[in-house]
Amino acid sequence: xxLLRRLxxxxxxxxxxxxLRRAEERRREGRYAEAGELVARAxxxxxxxxxxxxLAAYLHAARRAPGPAKAEFQWVLNxxxxxxxxxxxLARIALEEGDVTACHDLLRRALRFYPDFPEATAxxxxxxxxxxxxxxxxxxxxxxxxxxxxxxxxxLPGTGRALIIGRADGGLIASQPVTEDAxxxxxxxxxxxxxxxxxLERAGLGPLHRAIVDDGHDAxxxxxxxxxxxxxxxxxxxxxxxxxxxxxxxxxxxxHELGLAGGTPAIAPPATPVNPPAxxxxxxxxxxxxxxxxxx
Amino acid sequence: MRLKLALEHDSASRGRHVRDIVQELKxxxxxxxxxxxxxxxxxxxxxLPPTIAVDSLAALAAxxxxxxxxxxxxxxxxxxxxxxxxxxxxxxxxxxSRIGYLIVLADQQVNVQAIRGALADAVxxxxxxxxxGEVTP
Numbered sequence: 001x002x003l004l005r006r007l008x009x010x011x012x013x014x015x016x017x018x019x020l021r022r023a024e025e026r027r028r029e030g031r032y033a034e035a036g037e038l039v040a041r042a043x044x045x046x047x048x049x050x051x052x053x054x055l056a057a058y059l060h061a062a063r064r065a066p067g068p069a070k071a072e073f074q075w076v077l078n079x080x081x082x083x084x085x086x087x088x089x090l091a092r093i094a095l096e097e098g099d100v101t102a103c104h105d106l107l108r109r110a111l112r113f114y115p116d117f118p119e120a121t122a123x124x125x126x127x128x129x130x131x132x133x134x135x136x137x138x139x140x141x142x143x144x145x146x147x148x149x150x151x152x153x154x155x156l157p158g159t160g161r162a163l164i165i166g167r168a169d170g171g172l173i174a175s176q177p178v179t180e181d182a183x184x185x186x187x188x189x190x191x192x193x194x195x196x197x198x199x200l201e202r203a204g205l206g207p208l209h210r211a212i213v214d215d216g217h218d219a220x221x222x223x224x225x226x227x228x229x230x231x232x233x234x235x236x237x238x239x240x241x242x243x244x245x246x247x248x249x250x251x252x253x254x255x256h257e258l259g260l261a262g263g264t265p266a267i268a269p270p271a272t273p274v275n276p277p278a279x280x281x282x283x284x285x286x287x288x289x290x291x292x293x294x295x296x
Numbered sequence: 297m298r299l300k301l302a303l304e305h306d307s308a309s310r311g312r313h314v315r316d317i318v319q320e321l322k323x324x325x326x327x328x329x330x331x332x333x334x335x336x337x338x339x340x341x342x343x344l345p346p347t348i349a350v351d352s353l354a355a356l357a358a359x360x361x362x363x364x365x366x367x368x369x370x371x372x373x374x375x376x377x378x379x380x381x382x383x384x385x386x387x388x389x390x391x392x393s394r395i396g397y398l399i400v401l402a403d404q405q406v407n408v409q410a411i412r413g414a415l416a417d418a419v420x421x422x423x424x425x426x427x428x429g430e431v432t433p
Contacts, residue, residue: 029310030332030340030395030426061336062396064365069336092337092359096366119337119355126356181371188367195363196381199356199388203348203401206384213364214412216374240408 016042016049023055032062050079057089066093084110088120095127103127126198130191150257152176157246161218162233164189165254168226173258189231193224210247212240221247230254313425314341314395317418321398324414326406328386333358334396344401353399361390361397377419378412391415393422 014022019042026035036059042052057072070093076086091106107124111117151174156163163176166186175182197208211222214236221243222231232247255261314332321330322343329344337358342350364376378391389400389411398418400411 027334027338028340030314030334030422031310032334032395058334058336058338062334062338064335064362088355089336092355092362095359096362118349118352122349122352122355123359126359184371188363188371192360192363192367195356195360196379196388199353199360200381200383202353202356203386203388205386205388205401208381208383210382211379212408213379214377215368216377 016046032059035059082113084114130194154253164231166229223247223251318343321400326403328401330400332396357399391419393419394426
Protein backbone atom coordinates (compact mmCIF):
# COMPACT_ATOMS: atom_id res chain seq x y z
CA UNK A 1 0.00 0.00 0.00
CA UNK A 2 1.47 3.42 -0.90
CA LEU A 3 2.88 5.33 2.06
CA LEU A 4 0.78 8.46 1.50
CA ARG A 5 -2.42 6.47 1.45
CA ARG A 6 -1.41 4.63 4.60
CA LEU A 7 -0.75 7.93 6.35
CA UNK A 8 -4.05 9.33 5.12
CA UNK A 9 -5.93 6.29 6.40
CA UNK A 10 -4.31 6.55 9.78
CA UNK A 11 -5.78 10.09 10.05
CA UNK A 12 -9.12 9.10 8.55
CA UNK A 13 -10.54 6.10 10.38
CA UNK A 14 -13.32 4.56 8.32
CA UNK A 15 -16.27 2.61 9.56
CA UNK A 16 -17.03 -0.68 7.81
CA UNK A 17 -20.10 0.73 5.97
CA UNK A 18 -18.06 3.77 4.88
CA UNK A 19 -15.21 1.60 3.60
CA LEU A 20 -17.62 -0.59 1.66
CA ARG A 21 -19.49 2.39 0.23
CA ARG A 22 -16.22 3.89 -0.97
CA ALA A 23 -15.14 0.53 -2.33
CA GLU A 24 -18.36 0.33 -4.37
CA GLU A 25 -17.66 3.81 -5.74
CA ARG A 26 -14.14 2.81 -6.79
CA ARG A 27 -15.51 -0.35 -8.37
CA ARG A 28 -17.93 1.72 -10.48
CA GLU A 29 -14.93 3.71 -11.73
CA GLY A 30 -12.83 0.66 -12.59
CA ARG A 31 -10.39 1.39 -9.75
CA TYR A 32 -10.30 -2.19 -8.58
CA ALA A 33 -7.03 -2.09 -6.66
CA GLU A 34 -8.16 0.86 -4.52
CA ALA A 35 -11.55 -0.77 -4.01
CA GLY A 36 -9.76 -3.95 -2.96
CA GLU A 37 -7.73 -2.06 -0.36
CA LEU A 38 -10.91 -0.56 1.11
CA VAL A 39 -12.54 -3.98 1.27
CA ALA A 40 -9.44 -5.41 2.93
CA ARG A 41 -9.71 -2.64 5.50
CA ALA A 42 -13.38 -3.45 6.10
CA UNK A 43 -12.48 -7.10 6.59
CA UNK A 44 -9.80 -6.19 9.10
CA UNK A 45 -12.50 -4.49 11.16
CA UNK A 46 -15.19 -7.09 10.55
CA UNK A 47 -13.73 -10.38 9.26
CA UNK A 48 -17.13 -12.08 8.94
CA UNK A 49 -18.82 -9.37 6.94
CA UNK A 50 -20.59 -11.21 4.13
CA UNK A 51 -21.01 -8.13 1.94
CA UNK A 52 -17.28 -7.42 2.19
CA UNK A 53 -16.38 -10.99 1.20
CA UNK A 54 -18.78 -10.82 -1.76
CA LEU A 55 -17.33 -7.51 -2.87
CA ALA A 56 -13.82 -8.95 -2.48
CA ALA A 57 -14.85 -11.84 -4.74
CA TYR A 58 -16.19 -9.47 -7.39
CA LEU A 59 -13.04 -7.37 -7.28
CA HIS A 60 -10.79 -10.40 -7.68
CA ALA A 61 -12.89 -11.47 -10.66
CA ALA A 62 -12.71 -7.96 -12.11
CA ARG A 63 -8.90 -8.09 -11.76
CA ARG A 64 -8.97 -11.39 -13.65
CA ALA A 65 -7.86 -13.39 -10.62
CA PRO A 66 -10.25 -16.37 -10.59
CA GLY A 67 -8.45 -18.30 -7.83
CA PRO A 68 -8.93 -15.75 -5.02
CA ALA A 69 -12.38 -14.88 -6.41
CA LYS A 70 -13.40 -18.51 -6.12
CA ALA A 71 -12.21 -18.69 -2.51
CA GLU A 72 -14.23 -15.59 -1.58
CA PHE A 73 -17.39 -16.76 -3.37
CA GLN A 74 -17.02 -20.08 -1.61
CA TRP A 75 -16.67 -18.30 1.75
CA VAL A 76 -19.95 -16.50 1.09
CA LEU A 77 -21.63 -19.73 0.09
CA ASN A 78 -20.36 -21.52 3.20
CA UNK A 79 -22.11 -18.86 5.27
CA UNK A 80 -25.26 -18.67 3.15
CA UNK A 81 -25.81 -21.70 0.95
CA UNK A 82 -28.67 -19.98 -0.90
CA UNK A 83 -26.62 -16.96 -1.94
CA UNK A 84 -27.53 -16.73 -5.64
CA UNK A 85 -24.86 -14.18 -6.53
CA UNK A 86 -22.11 -16.31 -5.01
CA UNK A 87 -23.49 -19.28 -6.97
CA UNK A 88 -23.44 -17.21 -10.17
CA UNK A 89 -19.86 -16.11 -9.46
CA LEU A 90 -18.73 -19.69 -8.96
CA ALA A 91 -20.63 -20.77 -12.07
CA ARG A 92 -18.79 -18.20 -14.20
CA ILE A 93 -15.44 -19.36 -12.82
CA ALA A 94 -16.37 -23.01 -13.47
CA LEU A 95 -17.11 -22.06 -17.08
CA GLU A 96 -13.75 -20.30 -17.36
CA GLU A 97 -12.14 -23.49 -16.10
CA GLY A 98 -13.97 -25.47 -18.77
CA ASP A 99 -16.25 -27.31 -16.31
CA VAL A 100 -19.58 -26.89 -18.09
CA THR A 101 -21.36 -29.44 -15.88
CA ALA A 102 -20.38 -27.67 -12.65
CA CYS A 103 -21.38 -24.34 -14.18
CA HIS A 104 -24.77 -25.74 -15.19
CA ASP A 105 -25.41 -27.21 -11.73
CA LEU A 106 -24.44 -24.01 -9.92
CA LEU A 107 -26.72 -21.92 -12.14
CA ARG A 108 -29.61 -24.31 -11.59
CA ARG A 109 -29.07 -24.05 -7.84
CA ALA A 110 -29.06 -20.25 -8.06
CA LEU A 111 -32.30 -20.25 -10.04
CA ARG A 112 -33.93 -22.70 -7.65
CA PHE A 113 -33.46 -20.16 -4.85
CA TYR A 114 -34.13 -17.09 -7.01
CA PRO A 115 -36.06 -17.94 -10.17
CA ASP A 116 -36.13 -14.30 -11.28
CA PHE A 117 -32.39 -13.89 -11.81
CA PRO A 118 -31.76 -12.60 -15.37
CA GLU A 119 -27.97 -13.03 -15.43
CA ALA A 120 -28.18 -16.65 -14.29
CA THR A 121 -31.03 -17.34 -16.72
CA ALA A 122 -29.06 -15.90 -19.65
CA UNK A 123 -25.92 -17.81 -18.79
CA UNK A 124 -27.83 -21.05 -18.20
CA UNK A 125 -29.45 -20.77 -21.65
CA UNK A 126 -26.00 -20.41 -23.28
CA UNK A 127 -24.56 -23.27 -21.23
CA UNK A 128 -27.55 -25.52 -21.96
CA UNK A 129 -27.12 -24.97 -25.69
CA UNK A 130 -23.50 -26.06 -25.38
CA UNK A 131 -24.26 -28.93 -23.03
CA UNK A 132 -27.00 -30.27 -25.27
CA UNK A 133 -24.35 -30.93 -27.87
CA UNK A 134 -21.94 -32.75 -25.58
CA UNK A 135 -20.68 -35.41 -25.88
CA UNK A 136 -19.81 -34.39 -29.43
CA UNK A 137 -22.52 -35.48 -31.82
CA UNK A 138 -21.68 -35.48 -35.48
CA UNK A 139 -23.23 -33.02 -37.87
CA UNK A 140 -26.21 -34.78 -39.50
CA UNK A 141 -24.38 -35.09 -42.78
CA UNK A 142 -20.85 -34.61 -41.62
CA UNK A 143 -18.29 -37.37 -41.34
CA UNK A 144 -17.85 -39.15 -38.03
CA UNK A 145 -14.10 -39.39 -38.30
CA UNK A 146 -12.04 -36.50 -36.90
CA UNK A 147 -10.59 -35.83 -40.32
CA UNK A 148 -12.23 -36.08 -43.70
CA UNK A 149 -10.01 -36.71 -46.72
CA UNK A 150 -12.15 -34.67 -49.11
CA UNK A 151 -12.19 -31.66 -46.83
CA UNK A 152 -8.43 -31.89 -46.55
CA UNK A 153 -8.25 -31.05 -50.25
CA UNK A 154 -9.47 -27.50 -49.64
CA UNK A 155 -6.97 -24.82 -50.62
CA LEU A 156 -6.11 -21.98 -48.30
CA PRO A 157 -5.77 -18.52 -49.85
CA GLY A 158 -2.19 -17.37 -50.43
CA THR A 159 -2.03 -15.42 -47.17
CA GLY A 160 -3.98 -18.04 -45.21
CA ARG A 161 -2.27 -19.23 -42.04
CA ALA A 162 -4.64 -21.89 -40.77
CA LEU A 163 -8.03 -23.40 -41.46
CA ILE A 164 -10.29 -25.15 -38.98
CA ILE A 165 -13.42 -26.97 -40.06
CA GLY A 166 -15.46 -28.19 -37.15
CA ARG A 167 -18.87 -28.75 -35.71
CA ALA A 168 -20.70 -26.43 -33.38
CA ASP A 169 -20.29 -29.01 -30.60
CA GLY A 170 -16.53 -28.48 -30.78
CA GLY A 171 -15.71 -31.59 -32.77
CA LEU A 172 -12.93 -31.20 -35.31
CA ILE A 173 -13.62 -32.26 -38.90
CA ALA A 174 -10.39 -31.11 -40.51
CA SER A 175 -7.58 -28.62 -40.14
CA GLN A 176 -4.83 -27.16 -42.27
CA PRO A 177 -2.08 -27.45 -41.36
CA VAL A 178 -2.68 -30.60 -39.36
CA THR A 179 -1.48 -29.71 -35.88
CA GLU A 180 -1.69 -31.29 -32.45
CA ASP A 181 -3.67 -28.41 -30.99
CA ALA A 182 -6.25 -28.20 -33.82
CA UNK A 183 -8.75 -30.16 -31.69
CA UNK A 184 -8.32 -27.70 -28.81
CA UNK A 185 -8.70 -24.76 -31.18
CA UNK A 186 -11.93 -26.21 -32.61
CA UNK A 187 -13.29 -26.70 -29.09
CA UNK A 188 -12.35 -23.19 -27.99
CA UNK A 189 -13.88 -21.77 -31.15
CA UNK A 190 -17.14 -23.61 -30.56
CA UNK A 191 -17.29 -22.45 -26.95
CA UNK A 192 -16.71 -18.82 -27.97
CA UNK A 193 -19.36 -19.02 -30.71
CA UNK A 194 -21.91 -20.41 -28.25
CA UNK A 195 -21.41 -17.51 -25.88
CA UNK A 196 -21.46 -14.99 -28.73
CA UNK A 197 -24.68 -16.49 -30.07
CA UNK A 198 -26.22 -16.15 -26.61
CA UNK A 199 -25.15 -12.51 -26.35
CA LEU A 200 -26.49 -11.72 -29.84
CA GLU A 201 -29.79 -13.32 -28.91
CA ARG A 202 -30.01 -11.23 -25.72
CA ALA A 203 -29.24 -8.12 -27.79
CA GLY A 204 -32.08 -9.01 -30.15
CA LEU A 205 -29.79 -9.31 -33.17
CA GLY A 206 -30.71 -12.83 -34.27
CA PRO A 207 -28.63 -15.92 -34.96
CA LEU A 208 -24.87 -15.69 -35.37
CA HIS A 209 -23.44 -16.10 -38.88
CA ARG A 210 -19.98 -14.58 -38.92
CA ALA A 211 -17.20 -13.57 -36.58
CA ILE A 212 -13.90 -11.77 -36.95
CA VAL A 213 -11.50 -12.05 -34.02
CA ASP A 214 -8.31 -9.98 -34.10
CA ASP A 215 -5.30 -10.55 -31.94
CA GLY A 216 -1.86 -9.04 -32.23
CA HIS A 217 -0.93 -11.51 -34.93
CA ASP A 218 -3.93 -12.86 -36.86
CA ALA A 219 -7.45 -11.98 -37.86
CA UNK A 220 -9.59 -15.09 -37.62
CA UNK A 221 -12.61 -15.05 -39.95
CA UNK A 222 -15.33 -17.52 -39.07
CA UNK A 223 -18.56 -18.54 -40.70
CA UNK A 224 -21.20 -20.74 -39.07
CA UNK A 225 -24.80 -21.82 -39.48
CA UNK A 226 -25.13 -23.11 -35.92
CA UNK A 227 -23.99 -26.61 -36.90
CA UNK A 228 -20.92 -26.30 -39.07
CA UNK A 229 -18.00 -23.94 -38.37
CA UNK A 230 -15.39 -22.83 -40.92
CA UNK A 231 -12.63 -20.64 -39.53
CA UNK A 232 -9.73 -19.11 -41.43
CA UNK A 233 -6.72 -17.33 -39.89
CA UNK A 234 -5.28 -14.54 -42.04
CA UNK A 235 -2.73 -11.82 -41.32
CA UNK A 236 -4.14 -9.16 -39.04
CA UNK A 237 -3.84 -6.47 -41.72
CA UNK A 238 -6.25 -8.30 -44.03
CA UNK A 239 -9.12 -6.16 -45.24
CA UNK A 240 -12.34 -7.49 -43.64
CA UNK A 241 -14.15 -7.70 -46.98
CA UNK A 242 -11.34 -9.77 -48.46
CA UNK A 243 -11.19 -12.00 -45.39
CA UNK A 244 -14.93 -12.62 -45.56
CA UNK A 245 -14.69 -13.39 -49.26
CA UNK A 246 -12.01 -15.95 -48.51
CA UNK A 247 -13.93 -17.62 -45.70
CA UNK A 248 -17.12 -17.61 -47.79
CA UNK A 249 -15.27 -19.35 -50.61
CA UNK A 250 -14.00 -21.99 -48.19
CA UNK A 251 -17.47 -22.32 -46.65
CA UNK A 252 -18.92 -22.99 -50.06
CA UNK A 253 -16.19 -25.48 -50.92
CA UNK A 254 -16.58 -27.24 -47.55
CA UNK A 255 -20.30 -27.71 -48.11
CA HIS A 256 -19.52 -29.14 -51.52
CA GLU A 257 -16.88 -31.52 -50.17
CA LEU A 258 -19.16 -32.64 -47.35
CA GLY A 259 -21.99 -33.25 -49.79
CA LEU A 260 -24.09 -30.47 -48.27
CA ALA A 261 -24.02 -28.08 -51.20
CA GLY A 262 -27.73 -28.66 -51.87
CA GLY A 263 -28.32 -27.17 -48.44
CA THR A 264 -30.40 -28.57 -45.63
CA PRO A 265 -32.62 -25.84 -44.13
CA ALA A 266 -30.13 -25.39 -41.28
CA ILE A 267 -27.17 -24.82 -43.55
CA ALA A 268 -26.65 -21.37 -44.99
CA PRO A 269 -25.85 -21.65 -48.69
CA PRO A 270 -22.60 -20.63 -50.28
CA ALA A 271 -22.11 -16.93 -50.53
CA THR A 272 -19.26 -16.21 -52.88
CA PRO A 273 -18.85 -13.66 -54.28
CA VAL A 274 -20.01 -11.00 -51.86
CA ASN A 275 -23.55 -9.97 -52.78
CA PRO A 276 -24.77 -6.48 -53.66
CA PRO A 277 -25.06 -4.05 -50.72
CA ALA A 278 -28.83 -4.44 -50.50
CA UNK A 279 -28.40 -8.06 -49.50
CA UNK A 280 -25.37 -7.59 -47.29
CA UNK A 281 -24.94 -7.21 -43.58
CA UNK A 282 -22.48 -4.95 -41.85
CA UNK A 283 -19.60 -7.24 -42.66
CA UNK A 284 -20.35 -7.05 -46.36
CA UNK A 285 -21.53 -10.65 -46.43
CA UNK A 286 -24.99 -11.86 -47.35
CA UNK A 287 -27.62 -12.94 -44.84
CA UNK A 288 -28.50 -16.57 -44.86
CA UNK A 289 -32.29 -16.15 -45.30
CA UNK A 290 -31.86 -13.82 -48.26
CA UNK A 291 -29.26 -16.01 -49.87
CA UNK A 292 -31.49 -19.00 -49.24
CA UNK A 293 -34.36 -17.26 -50.99
CA UNK A 294 -32.12 -16.59 -53.97
CA UNK A 295 -31.02 -20.20 -54.01
CA UNK A 296 -34.63 -21.24 -54.21
CA MET B 297 3.18 16.60 -11.40
CA ARG B 298 2.05 13.16 -10.31
CA LEU B 299 -0.19 14.70 -7.69
CA LYS B 300 -1.69 16.99 -10.32
CA LEU B 301 -2.46 14.01 -12.51
CA ALA B 302 -4.00 12.23 -9.59
CA LEU B 303 -6.22 15.23 -8.89
CA GLU B 304 -7.25 15.44 -12.51
CA HIS B 305 -8.62 11.96 -12.24
CA ASP B 306 -10.60 12.29 -9.05
CA SER B 307 -13.64 10.15 -8.43
CA ALA B 308 -16.18 12.33 -10.16
CA SER B 309 -14.09 12.93 -13.27
CA ARG B 310 -13.21 9.24 -13.58
CA GLY B 311 -16.85 8.24 -13.45
CA ARG B 312 -17.70 10.94 -15.99
CA HIS B 313 -14.83 9.81 -18.20
CA VAL B 314 -16.26 6.28 -18.43
CA ARG B 315 -19.73 7.58 -19.24
CA ASP B 316 -18.28 9.93 -21.88
CA ILE B 317 -16.51 7.04 -23.60
CA VAL B 318 -19.73 5.06 -23.79
CA GLN B 319 -21.74 8.06 -24.98
CA GLU B 320 -19.19 8.81 -27.71
CA LEU B 321 -19.43 5.24 -28.96
CA LYS B 322 -23.23 5.45 -28.91
CA UNK B 323 -23.13 8.59 -31.07
CA UNK B 324 -21.39 6.84 -33.96
CA UNK B 325 -23.31 6.26 -37.14
CA UNK B 326 -25.56 3.17 -37.13
CA UNK B 327 -24.69 2.35 -33.51
CA UNK B 328 -27.67 1.27 -31.38
CA UNK B 329 -25.97 1.07 -28.05
CA UNK B 330 -22.75 0.64 -26.10
CA UNK B 331 -21.61 -0.47 -22.67
CA UNK B 332 -18.55 -1.15 -20.55
CA UNK B 333 -18.77 -4.25 -18.43
CA UNK B 334 -16.20 -5.39 -15.88
CA UNK B 335 -14.76 -8.92 -16.18
CA UNK B 336 -17.00 -9.95 -13.25
CA UNK B 337 -20.12 -8.91 -15.19
CA UNK B 338 -20.67 -5.62 -13.38
CA UNK B 339 -22.02 -2.89 -15.67
CA UNK B 340 -19.75 0.15 -15.34
CA UNK B 341 -21.65 2.30 -17.86
CA UNK B 342 -24.32 1.56 -20.45
CA UNK B 343 -26.26 3.36 -23.16
CA LEU B 344 -28.63 0.75 -24.55
CA PRO B 345 -32.11 0.76 -26.03
CA PRO B 346 -34.74 0.09 -23.35
CA THR B 347 -35.75 -3.13 -25.08
CA ILE B 348 -32.45 -4.76 -24.15
CA ALA B 349 -32.03 -6.29 -20.69
CA VAL B 350 -28.69 -4.82 -19.65
CA ASP B 351 -27.81 -7.31 -16.92
CA SER B 352 -28.38 -10.39 -19.06
CA LEU B 353 -26.39 -8.99 -21.96
CA ALA B 354 -23.60 -7.86 -19.63
CA ALA B 355 -23.36 -11.29 -17.99
CA LEU B 356 -22.92 -12.97 -21.37
CA ALA B 357 -20.63 -10.29 -22.79
CA ALA B 358 -18.31 -10.48 -19.78
CA UNK B 359 -18.27 -14.27 -19.97
CA UNK B 360 -17.50 -14.05 -23.69
CA UNK B 361 -14.72 -11.53 -23.05
CA UNK B 362 -13.16 -13.78 -20.43
CA UNK B 363 -13.49 -16.78 -22.74
CA UNK B 364 -11.62 -14.92 -25.47
CA UNK B 365 -8.87 -14.03 -22.99
CA UNK B 366 -8.54 -17.41 -21.31
CA UNK B 367 -8.70 -19.47 -24.49
CA UNK B 368 -6.01 -17.29 -26.10
CA UNK B 369 -3.81 -17.78 -23.05
CA UNK B 370 -4.49 -21.52 -22.99
CA UNK B 371 -3.57 -21.89 -26.65
CA UNK B 372 -0.50 -19.69 -26.33
CA UNK B 373 -1.97 -17.02 -28.60
CA UNK B 374 -1.65 -13.24 -28.23
CA UNK B 375 -4.60 -11.68 -26.40
CA UNK B 376 -7.61 -10.65 -28.46
CA UNK B 377 -7.85 -6.95 -29.27
CA UNK B 378 -11.25 -6.75 -30.96
CA UNK B 379 -13.91 -9.20 -32.01
CA UNK B 380 -17.09 -8.78 -33.99
CA UNK B 381 -20.04 -11.11 -34.28
CA UNK B 382 -22.47 -10.60 -37.10
CA UNK B 383 -26.09 -11.75 -37.13
CA UNK B 384 -29.19 -11.25 -39.29
CA UNK B 385 -30.21 -8.04 -37.57
CA UNK B 386 -26.93 -6.41 -36.61
CA UNK B 387 -23.43 -6.76 -35.31
CA UNK B 388 -21.90 -6.87 -31.87
CA UNK B 389 -18.34 -5.60 -31.37
CA UNK B 390 -16.21 -6.40 -28.32
CA UNK B 391 -12.87 -4.93 -27.27
CA UNK B 392 -10.88 -5.77 -24.16
CA SER B 393 -9.47 -3.06 -21.90
CA ARG B 394 -7.79 -2.76 -18.54
CA ILE B 395 -11.06 -2.15 -16.67
CA GLY B 396 -13.30 -4.45 -18.68
CA TYR B 397 -14.93 -5.01 -22.05
CA LEU B 398 -16.33 -2.39 -24.37
CA ILE B 399 -19.37 -3.62 -26.26
CA VAL B 400 -20.99 -1.89 -29.23
CA LEU B 401 -24.26 -3.00 -30.82
CA ALA B 402 -24.77 -1.74 -34.35
CA ASP B 403 -27.08 -1.98 -37.33
CA GLN B 404 -26.25 -4.05 -40.38
CA GLN B 405 -25.15 -1.00 -42.36
CA VAL B 406 -22.44 -0.01 -39.88
CA ASN B 407 -18.94 0.71 -41.13
CA VAL B 408 -16.91 -2.08 -39.53
CA GLN B 409 -13.57 -0.31 -39.83
CA ALA B 410 -14.96 2.89 -38.31
CA ILE B 411 -16.23 1.04 -35.24
CA ARG B 412 -13.03 -0.92 -34.85
CA GLY B 413 -11.08 2.34 -35.02
CA ALA B 414 -13.38 3.99 -32.47
CA LEU B 415 -13.01 1.03 -30.13
CA ALA B 416 -9.22 1.16 -30.42
CA ASP B 417 -9.37 4.88 -29.53
CA ALA B 418 -11.66 4.17 -26.57
CA VAL B 419 -9.33 1.45 -25.28
CA UNK B 420 -6.36 3.83 -25.66
CA UNK B 421 -8.21 6.46 -23.61
CA UNK B 422 -8.85 3.94 -20.87
CA UNK B 423 -5.27 2.74 -20.90
CA UNK B 424 -4.10 6.35 -20.58
CA UNK B 425 -6.46 7.23 -17.74
CA UNK B 426 -6.20 4.05 -15.66
CA UNK B 427 -2.73 3.01 -14.66
CA UNK B 428 -2.06 -0.72 -14.23
CA GLY B 429 -1.71 -0.19 -10.48
CA GLU B 430 -5.28 1.03 -10.22
CA VAL B 431 -6.65 -2.16 -11.65
CA THR B 432 -4.29 -4.92 -10.61
CA PRO B 433 -2.83 -5.34 -7.15
